[in-house]
Amino acid sequence: MRAPIGFRISNRRKSLKISQAFLARSLGISPSYLNLIENNKRDIGGALLNRVAAQLDIDIDELAGRMEQKLLQDLEEAFADPMVDRCRFAPTSDANWWRNTRPARRHWRDCTGPIRALSPMLTPMPTGCARTRC
Structure with a gap:
């Protein structure tokens, strides 16, 4: 079973009151791609996961559900x-x-x-x- 990282990203982003478009822009990806990630339609890992964790000020282990x-x-x-x-x-x-x-x-x-x-x-x-x- 795939970890719901996208849901955690979405929840954290919303709790910080950051728009999807703003987060996507700061990560250097398109809002539509971020939307796919947040809805668990695309996997995320590596450098992008590290950038998301840094941008949302969240521990990567917490974000990944470890x-x-x-x-x-x-x-x-x-x-x-x-x-x-x-x-x-x-x-x-x-x-x-x-x-x-x-x-x-x-x-x-x-x-x-x-x-x-x-x-x-x-x-x-x-x-x-x-x-x-x-």
Whole structure:
């Protein structure tokens, strides 16, 4: 899925009360081309993306959605953790909490992983299976 960079450009431009024509002129592109970019009909990258970020005074990672993508990866990782299955609230309700507890959750996984791997070997064997596993 393509990142909606164009929508972010449009939203940022509008929040700064800059016209599409003015931004296009300052970037050295046509207003129609900027319109295609803002409507995600054309990809943007490289030097033009850097110029847009500078003109709109926005971090390029924020404009490209890298922080949101990282947050989504963190949330996917959190939901995959069995510890989260016991929780009764949605992690999306407080994304900062989930981002800040990531090291603790990783530590929990790293500590409990070997225990889970060894637990089948530690369970009592049924009678008659003393020498071989059943």
